[in-house]
Amino acid sequence: MNDTPIPDTAAPSAADLDASDPLARFRDEFELPEGIYLVGNSLGPLPRAARDHVEAELQRWGNLGAAGHDTGEMAWEHYHELLTAPLARLVGAEPHEVVAMNSLTVNLHMLMVSFYRPTPDRHKILIEQHAFPSDHFAAESQIRQRGFDPATSLVLIGPRKGEDTLRHSDILAAIAEHGDQLALVLLPGVQYYTGQVLPVADITAAGHAVGATVGFDLAHSAGNVALNLHDWGVDFAAWCTYKYLNGGPGAVAAAFVHERHVADQALPKFLGWWGTNKATRFEMTSEFDAIPTAESWQVSNGPILMMAALRASLEMFDDAGGVAALRHKSERQIEFFDRRLAESLGDRVENITPAAMAERGCQLSLRVTAGDGRRVFADLTEAGVFCDWRHPDVIRVASVPLYNTFADIDRFVGMLDGIVT
Ligand SMILES: *Cc1c(COP(=O)(O)O)cnc(C)c1O
Numbered sequence: 001m002n003d004t005p006i007p008d009t010a011a012p013s014a015a016d017l018d019a020s021d022p023l024a025r026f027r028d029e030f031e032l033p034e035g036i037y038l039v040g041n042s043l044g045p046l047p048r049a050a051r052d053h054v055e056a057e058l059q060r061w062g063n064l065g066a067a068g069h070d071t072g073e074m075a076w077e078h079y080h081e082l083l084t085a086p087l088a089r090l091v092g093a094e095p096h097e098v099v100a101m102n103s104l105t106v107n108l109h110m111l112m113v114s115f116y117r118p119t120p121d122r123h124k125i126l127i128e129q130h131a132f133p134s135d136h137f138a139a140e141s142q143i144r145q146r147g148f149d150p151a152t153s154l155v156l157i158g159p160r161k162g163e164d165t166l167r168h169s170d171i172l173a174a175i176a177e178h179g180d181q182l183a184l185v186l187l188p189g190v191q192y193y194t195g196q197v198l199p200v201a202d203i204t205a206a207g208h209a210v211g212a213t214v215g216f217d218l219a220h221s222a223g224n225v226a227l228n229l230h231d232w233g234v235d236f237a238a239w240c241t242y243k244y245l246n247g248g249p250g251a252v253a254a255a256f257v258h259e260r261h262v263a264d265q266a267l268p269k270f271l272g273w274w275g276t277n278k279a280t281r282f283e284m285t286s287e288f289d290a291i292p293t294a295e296s297w298q299v300s301n302g303p304i305l306m307m308a309a310l311r312a313s314l315e316m317f318d319d320a321g322g323v324a325a326l327r328h329k330s331e332r333q334i335e336f337f338d339r340r341l342a343e344s345l346g347d348r349v350e351n352i353t354p355a356a357m358a359e360r361g362c363q364l365s366l367r368v369t370a371g372d373g374r375r376v377f378a379d380l381t382e383a384g385v386f387c388d389w390r391h392p393d394v395i396r397v398a399s400v401p402l403y404n405t406f407a408d409i410d411r412f413v414g415m416l417d418g419i420v421t
Pocket of ligand 1: 103104105106132134135188192217219220240
């Protein structure tokens with residue numbers, strides 16, 4: 001044996017990989033800003049077709065005025081229904097389990113009204129120690145709202161000292177430990193800071209085993225990794241659509257409620273006129289007749305222009321073959337990203353995202369070990385790279401299979417190599 005490493009001439013180049021990418025055509029369906037766009041985990045770029053879909057609704061508004069509510073196939077009264085099936089496909093749900101409404105944090109609150117039902121014995125909510133602040137605030141304020149104290153009712157689970165990601169066994173142990181005091185487990189499908197994918201099915205089973213309800217924030221999961229919310233028995237979930245789903249700034253969010261709960265009249269719920277029977281809604285009575293689907297959680301008529309924009313992206317997800325096809329490409333991009341970083345940066349940069357494919361989506365969370373990470377981030381931005389900085393020390397980059405190329409990854413790594421000293 002000879003110790004000299006043999007260059008891996010078989011490893012394909014970015015150009016080879018792009019040339020053989022069956023999804024390559026979708027990049028042209030987006031308007032991408034000048035530079036290298038690697039921040040789709042924060043705000044997806046503009047699908048070209050969104051302009052047409054939004055323009056069509058502006059036209060209908062101009063031409064029909066109030067009659068737009070009940071005229072034609074696209075009647076605004078039913079417009080949200082156009083989003084239901086495509087959103088359900090993305091998360092492995094049945095259409096009657098999903099609704100597009102509100103924004104993400106609002107949906108977390110609306111769902112906690114139904115699914116956080118504390119009693120003096122069972123009142124705890126388990127979240128992550130480094131939860132996205134909005135999720136933390138939502139859980140904390142729900143606890144106070146019901147007359148409990150976050151000091152005794154909010155359970156925080158974090159990585160071990162010196163570690164960046166959560167150990168599955170620690171999450172499951174915490175659920176078992178708080179057992180019959182645990183009312184709700186509320187965790188992310190993908191952790192926003194580290195990009196770690198959590199085992200949604202196992203967490204759901206563990207929560208149910210102790211009698212808790214289990215909900216997920218899928219802001220960084222929907223459109224990124226495969227989900228099977230229905231089969232996994234998740235009680236509820238919510239996600240925004242402006243990240244991997246390219247719905248645009250402030251886009252309408254989505255909510256999932258498992259089939260076994262959708263028609264449960266005993267669940268407490270905040271009501272509004274958009275949750276009542278569509279056939280009798282305009283009789284304007286004060287009898288609430290819940291729609292027997294997730295739609296009964298709707299309180300208001302929906303944001304038509306934002307829903308129109310989102311349709312453009314959801315059509316592309318279906319056209320591309322759904323999350324399974326996109327994830328297939330995503331895994332190739334992740335492998336390529338890892339390989340290029342290892343070749344060019346070595347240990348000057350650490351990726352705190354788990355290495356195992358099953359535990360990561362398309363985001364990499366990079367920590368600069370050689371030099372000042374914040375300066376590196378500023379230089380990358382200056383050089384035209386769209387990425388983001390997350391306090392205290394991570395640069396997040398996401399290669400999104402719907403529109404990023406292998407060449408984007410290659411160029412980014414080249415730039416990073418030039419910037420990190
Ligand atoms: C992006 C994100 C949010 C943002 O909440 P909005 O209500 O959409 O402003 C909340 N939680 C998580 C985990 C997120 O990733």
